[in-house]
Amino acid sequence: MTAIIEYPQAVEDRTLSSLPLRLMLAPAGTSPALVDGAWWPRSRDLTAELPPLMAVLDPLWGRITRVTVNPTFWPVVPRKVQVTGHLVHVGWFKAEQDPHKLLLLSYTTGRWDLLVIPPETGPATAARLMTAAADPLRVLTASGLMREAEFFRIAAEADWDSTRELAWDSEGGQGTAPRTPAPRRPVRLETTPCLGRTGGNP
Numbered sequence: 394m395t396a397i398i399e400y401p402q403a404v405e406d407r408t409l410s411s412l413p414l415r416l417m418l419a420p421a422g423t424s425p426a427l428v429d430g431a432w433w434p435r436s437r438d439l440t441a442e443l444p445p446l447m448a449v450l451d452p453l454w455g456r457i458t459r460v461t462v463n464p465t466f467w468p469v470v471p472r473k474v475q476v477t478g479h480l481v482h483v484g485w486f487k488a489e490q491d492p493h494k495l496l497l498l499s500y501t502t503g504r505w506d507l508l509v510i511p512p513e514t515g516p517a518t519a520a521r522l523m524t525a526a527a528d529p530l531r532v533l534t535a536s537g538l539m540r541e542a543e544f545f546r547i548a549a550e551a552d553w554d555s556t557r558e559l560a561w562d563s564e565g566g567q568g569t570a571p572r573t574p575a576p577r578r579p580v581r582l583e584t585t586p587c588l589g590r591t592g593g594n595p
Contacts, residue, residue, distance in 0.1 A: 414449050415510075415519070423529035428538070431526035432495060433510040433519050439483060440471050447476040455502035457481060465492040466511070493535035508535045518542050 418430035434442040439462070447457050457476075461484045464470050474481045490496065495507045508526040510519050522542050525531055533541060 412445075414445050415523075416446070416449060417523040417527045418453075419527045419529045426529050426531060427506070427534050428494065428508045428526050428531075429505045431508040431510055431523040433512070433514065433523065435512055437467055437512065439467060439469070440474055443474045443481060443483075444476045447481060450497065450505075451477075454497070454505060455499040457497050457499050459484065459498040461486055461490060461496045461498075462509075463487055463490040463492040463494070466509070491535045493539050506535070508538055515546075518546050521545065 412435065415433035415435075416430065419426060432446060434446075436442060439460075443460065450457055456479060458479070459482045460474075462470060464485045464487060467485075470485045471483055474483055493509055495509050497505045497507065499505075508522065510522050514522070522538055525533070525538050525541070526535075531538075
């Protein structure tokens with residue numbers, strides 16, 4: 394399934410259901426991986442975020458009847474969420490479930506795991522995470538993917554800082570060690586011998 398990614402914009406006058414769903418799934422028929430794709434919600438409100446997600450997944454995977462999360466990053470975990478045509482039961486596991494994963498169950502089909510990308514993530518990092526999570530050859534957990542993305546983000550920022558410093562130096566900025574002043578030329582002192590009096594009147 395192709396991801397629909399919309400970069401953050403002013404959305405004050407639009408509801409979540411009217412916005413494109415930011416989701417990427419592994420290709421159908423591929424071998425099971427540790428995650429089956431990635432979801433980039435716009436908030437940490439499960440009551441608002443789950444209905445549009447279920448609207449896309451139900452036709453693909455069969456009716457999703459239960460969802461579990463780790464409550465570490467979800468301030469409120471409702472017991473049930475009303476989606477189109479049915480209720481989804483919501484549960485949580487703190488120790489047993491990866492904090493960056495959403496687990497979905499369908500009684501008719503099976504189980505899927507999605508990486509949950511934090512809503513505040515930048516577009517470039519989110520795109521990298523979505524691509525990695527939808528790759529069936531990847532063997533990282535949800536938290537492993539997040540750590541990898543953070544490594545790349547920090548490395549990219551370091552490279553950008555180095556480039557900026559080089560530009561600063563080339564434009565005359567003070568990015569190098571202070572210059573050692575040139576040695577001063579010694580001053581030669583001319584001395585005149587003191588002529589003493591030998592006696593008598595001058």
